[in-house]
Amino acid sequence: MIEVMDLAKRFGAIAAVDGVSFIARDGEVTGLLGPNGAGKTTTLRILYTLMRADRGRVLVDGIDAAENELDVRRCLGVLPDARGLYKRLTARENIEYFARLQGLSEEAVRQRTNALIDVLGMRAIADRRVEGFSQGERVKTALARALVHDPKNLILDEPGNGLDVMAMRALRELLRSLRGEGRCVLFSSHIMQEVAALCDRIVIIARGHVVAQGTPDELRERANEASLEEAFVKLIGSSEGLAA
Amino acid sequence: MRAIKVVWLKELRESFRDRRAVINAVLLAPLIGPVIFVMITNIVLNREFEKAAKPLPVPVVGAERAPNLMQGLAEMGLAPLPAPSNPETAVRDQTAEVVLRIPSTFEQDWREGKPAQVEIIYDSSRRDASSQVERLNAMLEMYGKRSGAMRLMVRGLSPTLSTSIVVARRDQATPQARGALLFAILPYFFVLTGFIGSMSLAIDTTAGERERQSLEPLLLNPVPRTHILAGKLGATWVFSILSLCLSIIAFALASRVVPTEKLGMTFELGFSFAATVLMLMLPLLLLVVILQTLVSAFAKTYREAQTLLGLLQLIPVVPSILLTVLPLKPQLWMYAVPLLGQQLAIMELLRGEVVQPAQMSVSLFVTSIAVVVAFMYTARVYKTERLGVSG
Numbered sequence A: 001m002i003e004v005m006d007l008a009k010r011f012g013a014i015a016a017v018d019g020v021s022f023i024a025r026d027g028e029v030t031g032l033l034g035p036n037g038a039g040k041t042t043t044l045r046i047l048y049t050l051m052r053a054d055r056g057r058v059l060v061d062g063i064d065a066a067e068n069e070l071d072v073r074r075c076l077g078v079l080p081d082a083r084g085l086y087k088r089l090t091a092r093e094n095i096e097y098f099a100r101l102q103g104l105s106e107e108a109v110r111q112r113t114n115a116l117i118d119v120l121g122m123r124a125i126a127d128r129r130v131e132g133f134s135q136g137e138r139v140k141t142a143l144a145r146a147l148v149h150d151p152k153n154l155i156l157d158e159p160g161n162g163l164d165v166m167a168m169r170a171l172r173e174l175l176r177s178l179r180g181e182g183r184c185v186l187f188s189s190h191i192m193q194e195v196a197a198l199c200d201r202i203v204i205i206a207r208g209h210v211v212a213q214g215t216p217d218e219l220r221e222r223a224n225e226a227s228l229e230e231a232f233v234k235l236i237g238s239s240e241g242l243a244a
Numbered sequence B: 001m002r003a004i005k006v007v008w009l010k011e012l013r014e015s016f017r018d019r020r021a022v023i024n025a026v027l028l029a030p031l032i033g034p035v036i037f038v039m040i041t042n043i044v045l046n047r048e049f050e051k052a053a054k055p056l057p058v059p060v061v062g063a064e065r066a067p068n069l070m071q072g073l074a075e076m077g078l079a080p081l082p083a084p085s086n087p088e089t090a091v092r093d094q095t096a097e098v099v100l101r102i103p104s105t106f107e108q109d110w111r112e113g114k115p116a117q118v119e120i121i122y123d124s125s126r127r128d129a130s131s132q133v134e135r136l137n138a139m140l141e142m143y144g145k146r147s148g149a150m151r152l153m154v155r156g157l158s159p160t161l162s163t164s165i166v167v168a169r170r171d172q173a174t175p176q177a178r179g180a181l182l183f184a185i186l187p188y189f190f191v192l193t194g195f196i197g198s199m200s201l202a203i204d205t206t207a208g209e210r211e212r213q214s215l216e217p218l219l220l221n222p223v224p225r226t227h228i229l230a231g232k233l234g235a236t237w238v239f240s241i242l243s244l245c246l247s248i249i250a251f252a253l254a255s256r257v258v259p260t261e262k263l264g265m266t267f268e269l270g271f272s273f274a275a276t277v278l279m280l281m282l283p284l285l286l287l288v289v290i291l292q293t294l295v296s297a298f299a300k301t302y303r304e305a306q307t308l309l310g311l312l313q314l315i316p317v318v319p320s321i322l323l324t325v326l327p328l329k330p331q332l333w334m335y336a337v338p339l340l341g342q343q344l345a346i347m348e349l350l351r352g353e354v355v356q357p358a359q360m361s362v363s364l365f366v367t368s369i370a371v372v373v374a375f376m377y378t379a380r381v382y383k384t385e386r387l388g389v390s391g
Helices: A040-047 A069-074 A091-101 A106-119 A135-147 A165-180 A192-198 A216-223 A228-236 B002-016 B019-053 B067-075 B087-092 B106-112 B127-154 B175-182 B186-211 B215-219 B225-257 B271-298 B302-312 B317-325 B332-336 B340-350 B357-382
Strands: A002-011 A014-024 A029-033 A055-060 A076-079 A153-157 A184-189 A201-206 A209-214 B056-061 B078-081 B098-101 B119-122
Touching: A002 A040, A014 A040, A014 A055, A014 A184, A014 A201, A029 A040, A029 A165, A029 A192, A040 A055, A040 A153, A040 A184, A069 A076, A076 A135, A091 A106, A091 A135, A091 B002, A106 A135, A135 A153, A135 A165, A135 B215, A153 A165, A165 A184, A165 A192, A184 A192, A192 A228, A201 A216, A201 A228, A209 A216, A209 A228, A216 A228, B002 B019, B002 B186, B002 B225, B019 B186, B019 B225, B056 B087, B056 B127, B067 B078, B067 B127, B087 B098, B087 B119, B098 B127, B119 B127, B186 B215, B186 B225, B186 B271, B186 B302, B186 B317, B186 B340, B215 B225, B225 B271, B225 B357, B271 B302, B271 B340, B271 B357, B317 B340, B332 B340, B332 B357, B340 B357
Parallel strands: A014 A209, A029 A184, A029 A201, A076 A153, A153 A184, B056 B078, B056 B098
Antiparallel strands: A002 A014, A002 A055, A201 A209, B098 B119
């Protein structure tokens, strides 16, 4: 479970995040939806301890991210906005590197890596160098890397970026099964359809604020609109930046 | 601690698959010094031999006035050339490097036994001509002495009468020291080798990794950033040590190929030389590696890091120039200055001398302190928020 309380972060004169609060529960997929530049990536970066907030608190499974960042990182799996791989290493070596850095024993490193290669259908590419991988193959490798230590919580920043229809379908399947295992899945997107297809709860962010949150039905009701898309536009206050 | 090793191994494995890094460390860095060393010695050797053996062509004005003198000079290797119409202009225009003029008064003075003047026309600001001027001057003096002695003998006097003082030069430089004078630049190459060998790793593991967007995911592992930094530095250090070792071997081979003994120098780069240089250089190489990594942590892109490190590479030239230009008498405190100390010590070794334990320990101690300080500062930079964020 990830609890976010009154988060704020400024870059110079610009308030990128200003008072964001929400809860992402175990066994649910929570979507962070907002136009480009709304503060989604900054919020997530604070959650996964890459950045420090100027104000507010983050608790991951009850652990304070500002006080104990190493423990928080152990129970988080992250697919960040920057998902570069080591192109001179094979997919397997990329995954194993992170497994070792997560502190897994050598036996666990092999086991978990093999298991993920199977689950993600990467057997054919596992021992090829990452250089020359397609976008979908890269995302799979980055996902395996993020899941290798079997984290209870998963944070994905714009996971759909650059994926084709088939890869996106596979990703949706994966996120659903992770939810089925009782994990907490939090992902950000600026594409309304992506969020609508997957999320149990939606947090809408615009200009650094949370403008609305709830289940898709609750949001439709609140905006008094039959279609989710119309509800979003109404809640955000403009349709700017919502296009896919 | 395990994380340091994991990062170290991964960086080594990845870098050994990087053709550019390997070529830099294994070929370019170790060979640049020996190649320049062989080139310099060949040029010097050729010049020395040419000077001694080749006839010296000199335009002579009024050669017909002193046939005996011309005969004597020709025996010593002078090859007279036809005179230019205006010797002064010819030298100034650089069409002739040196001109010998025998004035019209020469014949009469010579016959009467007065000092007969000859003129050497030259330009002292042209350094490449100076060896010819010296040679011509020496020939003339030699001829003068010889005919002077003959005149004394004709008058029944001993030629030794005119020689009141004999100067005998006893050069105390060992053959190695004479060699080291010529190769004062050599220590610089050992430092430069480390710089080049580690450069692509220093850039790749920090600026490169950020540019390729893999630094952010790496920093999300439950490992303190100082451990990640330590592993990266360790791998980079290995590459610079590798370069240095290969360079020492290449130098040893090169010194065998180049006939340095023909210049009256012996150049012994044996095992103890290699071991001492390695020991002196280990902490310095680590310091260099940390500074390179620090600089590329500040750079936004791979290119920018490359440019900055190119500038950093010029710093070790400074002590080299100081040592060649200023006749510094090595003091103990100089060994405490990183870079200067190592270069001094290597120069001593090349002279065939021994580096004193006090000098060695001062150099190692102070450089190690510099390593700790540089590491702490770099670790602080590594912990900043800005470092992890790509783009």
